[in-house]
Amino acid sequence: MSKKHILLINDIAGYGKVATAAMLPILSYLGHPVYNLPTALVSNTLDYGKFNILETTDYIKGVFPVWKELGFSFDAIATGFIASERQAKLVADYCREQAERGTTIFVDPIMGDEGKLYNGVTPATINSMREMISVADLTFPNYTEACYLTDSTFNEAGVSNERAKALLNGLRSIGTKSALITSILIDGTPSVAGYNHKTDSYFTLPYTEIPFHFPGTGDIFSAILIGHLLDDDLLVPSTQKAMDGVYKLIDLNKDNEDKNRGIPLEKYLEVL
Template identity: 80%
Template sequence: MSKKQILLINDMAGYGKVATAAMLPILSYFGHPTYNLPTALVSNTLDYGKFNILDTTDYIQGVFPVWKALGFRFDAIATGFIVSERQASIVSRYCLEQAETGTTIFVDPIMGDEGKLYNGVTPATIKSMRAMLSVAHLCYPNYTEACYLTNCTYFPDGVSLDEAYSLLDHLRKIGAKSALITSIPVDGKPAVVGYNHMDDTYFRLGYDEIPVHFPGTGDIFSAILIGHLLDDKPLTVATQKAMDGVYELILRNKDNADKNRGIPLEQYLNIL
């Protein structure tokens, strides 16, 4: 099986297995040549409460012309945390250009969770993420992010299946071809719901929650999902494998003393 070249456009944490630091080892383990372009350099995971961030937008603006001159291209691009509207404009324009040559664009619109936006996320950030969704072949916000992106009401107790599918349709109206919504309670049970534009089908996959919090689990989900999709697995199969992988990693690490650093992936890659 020929492996696909993928570019990760996401932040890079110096301390903690989140974002690029979580995704790169997983996709590399899958055998896909994996490259990275940091949207920000972050001292550590934000869960520690104190951190330092360097915005790399000027660097990114200088990178794309060099790559174009050298003829670099990728089979897929996966975007995550975007720092600003200006950065979103530069990145989305590059993704659109690459998509026109056959590159698949995956978008994780990282903004918040549990009904709240992360520290520093503003209305401008939401607008930026909508710009990213407009070029996505597949997007996968969590329930909170899906509500903010679509201006729909967030219900802490969740939604019905029809309401969940309607939320997927709102994401598609922004421009995403296929879409998932993660961590969404559907009829009282946590689930991932999805729409696959390849066969015009909707689906729901339920799961059991483990009541502990690790930063980076969304990035792990993203990497496993993309790894299987690049190996030509169907969207429902890839989604279930990503859910199973995250569950197993959390289960094996639920008693870790310092959860703020994320899950120590390297010793568990073989289970993915």
């Protein structure tokens, strides 16, 4: 089977296995040719509390005309951290053009967790991510991000199954075809909630939580999920494989001394 080519549009951290540095080795290991376009250069994972960041919007603005002139195209594009509204417009317009030619668009609207926005993420980012979701075939925010995107109230105690469906419908109204909500407590159980536009069906996949935090686990989830979808696996089993992969990697690394640098993926690719 011919493997599909994917472009990662995400940030690059100098210190830590997150974003592009987490997704590229997984997708490559799964056999897909991977290309990348950095949205920002970040000194280290934000979990350390101090960081330096360089936005690359002007660079991106110069890249797209060159790629168009050279005739470059991709089977899929996966977007992650978007540094500004201006950058979001550039990237969304490019994704829209590519989607019209048959490219599949995956959007991970990276903004926050546990009811709060991440360090350095501003309210303007929410509008940027809505712009990205408007061109998506599949988006997969966590519960916090889904609440921000749909102007919904975050509830630490979680939601009912009906409320989860309402959040998914809110994401669909922004423009995405299919949607997942990760890290959401549904009727007291940690779960991933989803809507599959190909089957017009909702689903819920429960999981067991390991009480350790690593940056980059969302990127690992994205990469495993996308890798299987690019092999034409169905959405529900691909989501389950991504959940299982993240669980295994956290379990294998739960005793690591410095969790802020993320999971050292190269040691553990074979478990995927």
